[in-house]
Amino acid sequence: MHPWRSAQHVLLCDLCETVPLQRHCELCNINLCVNCAVKHLSDSSKRHNVVPFLHKKSTPNYHKCRDHADKHCEIYCEKCGIPLCSTCVTSGKHKGHEMSDILEKLSAKTESLRKDLEELETRIYHRYDKMASDVETEKAELEANYGKLTTDADEQGEILYREITAIVNRRKSAIAEMKSTHLDALNKNTEEITQKITELKQIISDLKSMLNSNDVSLTSTYKSRNSEFRTLPPKVRVTLPSLSPQKINKDQLNEMFGSLSPLSINTEHGDTMKSAEAVSFPPVKPLLDDPHVTATIDTGYKYLHSVSCLSEDQVWTCGMNETMKLLNLQSKQLTSIQTKSGDWPRDIAVTRDGDLVYTDPSIKTVNLVKNKQIQTVITLQGWYPRYLYSTASNDLLVTMESDDRKQSKVVRYSGSTEKQTIQFDEQGRPLYSSDYDIKYISENRNLDICVTDPSTSAVVVVNQSGKLRFKYTGNPFNTKQSFNPSGITTDSQSHIMTTDSYNHRIHILDQDGQFLRYIYCDLRDPYGLCVDIRDNLFVAEFGTAKVKKIQYL
Template sequence: MDPLRKAQIILLCDLCKTAHLQSHCERCDINLCQTCVGKHLSDSSIRHKVMPYKYRKSLNYSKCPDHADKLCKNYCEKCDIPVCSTCVSSSNHEGHDISDILEKLSAKTESLQKDLNELETRIYPRYEEMASDVQTEKTELETNYGELTTIADQQGEILHREITAILNQRKSDIQEMKNKHLSTLNKNTDEITQKMGELKQIMSDLKSILKSNDVSLTYTYKSRNTEFRTLPPKVRVTVPSFSAQKINKDQFNGMFGSLSPLSINTEHGDTMKSAEAVSSPPVKPLLDEPRLTATIDTGYDYLYSVSCLSEDQVWTRGENETMKLLNLQSKLLTSIQTKSGNKPGDIAVTRDADLVYTDYSNDTVNLIKNKQIQTVITLQGWNPLYVCCTASGDLLVTMISDDLKQSKVVRYSGSTEKQSIQFDDQGRPLYSPGRYIKYISENKNLDICVADNIASAVVVVNQSGKLRFRYTGHPSNTEQSFDPHGITTDSQSHILTADSYNHRIHILDQDGQFLCYIHCDLERPFGLCVDIRDNLFVTERDTAKVKKIQYL
């Protein structure tokens, strides 16, 4: 028989057993002819899934462990296992809820698809990012250890120069002492030689007198023996000794300098939130209508920055060299002038409630502790602009090169530079050049947010310095272009930035999606900060007022 003809005879409808099959019900796992499809679908108690036969899925049912000739096409909800038709009717599953395994399979398949999507779009990229970060750290490690070796070589050269200088000084001292001793001995020799000459002359004169028998010469001779019986002083010199200092190895090592202890900190891996948790509503919802709760008059002609010391005390900086601490009643609590006498570039409050300010007149970042100003960072070739304090206690500083052609963000731990952020993965500058506004803030997810005014953008990078996104304003900005100035973040990882010329504040989520505006009759909003209760403080440049706003 023709094999094809044989195949046509075999592939028949499972219901009528006579007509050629054309469709397949995935739900019931049976093959159907065109006539039987209608009959099959007439049973509305089951959600059938009929498709052309060629598109069917070939399902591999598991064999029943108790009934070898049966396939498990049902599912016991109570026992949470696949079962065959014989098992269903047995006493083992009496009274249990039994469902079709295809229904369960559909839910399971959907769950598997969700897992795959999360692995592909969220989890695996984070692992890739971590691997990239480790590789970057290894590269930086090579550079940093190379710098350590260079510093050690330089220190060795310094000590060599010092030792050579000391050795040369000692040799010079020895030569000077030797010369003084020789000079003294030469002087003594000259004196003795002179006396010896005189004695020779006297002895020669006496011999002549004795030979001459001249009475006159004999009686006129005056003896000088008494004079010469007293010998001239004899000079004795003592060569100085050299007391070599015993070299103490530990002390010498200390003079050379020491390495800090090896430190390897293993941080517990972050637990990523599930996709459902990430998309869940925030703990503190945004208010439909933000409320103005306090207004502080600062007394400046123009006001730029504000930083919260507490819920009712804020530090401010304006157009002069004085930084003011004020309460909500506008009472001046403290005022401090900059060390240079020039106006500060920006201010921030540290975790220890100390004040930090930048001074681009002398390229420094300064810390005010107990009203005493100490310079913690002095830049070479760069001017500091704006500053913020991070959750870990580091300082983030935006800065511009002396020639105004480059800008970057630098992280400092104390006075030590830990990180420099300047370019994206393609080597392009992240931030605009020029001495323009670049307020900075760290978000709760450790992203670094910069309000780059000349670029009309909020630039956000992750803690490794990789670009996450740029926000360039909302399409509703029709009057004037987006004009970002101050920037801050809150406990919900919202990003808030002052749109100064448009007299409002933009609120974004941590991924840069616009959420809403804050208006509150603001006039030229400039600097921003939030307190521990997420109250927003806004400086108005021209009115020199700080406004406290509740928006959550």
């Protein structure tokens, strides 16, 4: 037997084969003792590179077995994920396990490391760096944008200087607060991206060191995080507020001066994410034991069915005629819009930009109202649009019914582009009934899509992929009263709230469909629902045509 294969594992010089090796020529790929190394270097015909044997790079750095100190690991157990020596293999502990040659494993791992490093350096890192640059650019433009708002406020204030000085100061304060909130959100986004960049740099450095070391024990335990970093961090999406000056009226200066639209800060998830969430998690708000009405709005309709919040004190409403009204908490009509068809809209919603959208089944369209001008954004064929919801990512979710009244589905749109259709469960059965066209819709903070289905006395909830999560069919502890859901909305706590019209109450559920409690508040035929940015609940009463603002958190 060759001496270097003996039980003692003495590694001998490849040339003299008598003296233990101490050097390695990387050019000739041979192992040498000290004397032979001197002779080898005397050959001037080649540029030999003789290094200490332990520093050689052309062959793997076998490490000693942790259980058998005199053995080197040359086998890799695929099941246990560890290198083994020959004694470990024959011990029986790894019987039946799939084995591979350590050199093959090293080669595969090394190739995987190289691919990860290439992707991190050439693709992922640069995209993070661009995101950071984009946020910095937005921050740089922030002063100019908010400066213009301040200038607009000043110009309006000079016209009414004596009478509205106090109002001007309040508006400036609001602008400054929004600016601060805007900047805080961008700074936080920068910090999140920078943190990821720091992690990427460290991983890249570690991978380079790992590749240079050629150490099997390191590469065999390496866990790739590339899939984690392929999904870019959330990007803050901000809708800048705007000032809306109005004609001077000294008796109504505060209102006529104009209001700032809300500062809208949403998160637009990178690449693989569909959704958009708020910048940070909301504080926990417990449910009140005694919810109460804080305002009542008389809408003037004969029958009222939908309400959607523009702000904390302004709501859009629609009933069973062609007019949609914007009202304040004092029941004053601020503006109104007539439908394009002259028929009554089935549902309304307010986008994240503050524009009104409505469905018009009579001409099979979904329409956007911008600066009092009506634009058709969706035109359907073979389907009637019914109810709709504007999501945090500014998509539109629309419930619709087929012309023959035999099918119902939910469709997600980005602008006029159809992105997703939700109609069947995993067994191919319809998720929604087809014999009752009321199907109010909302998207929860966890991106679940919630639809009321009065025909089946259920609230149908699917996840963002359209997979059925659960159906809520009423309080399980109250089986004596029927459940008749119509309107639906969700809040910052991921509560789901749905009206129970026949029983004159609202059900509050958690995000998993567990009943929490009722809201009564002397409601009569509650129908449509919405919440504002502070989680105030607005309820449209069908028969009284009133909107009630309720504090329940």
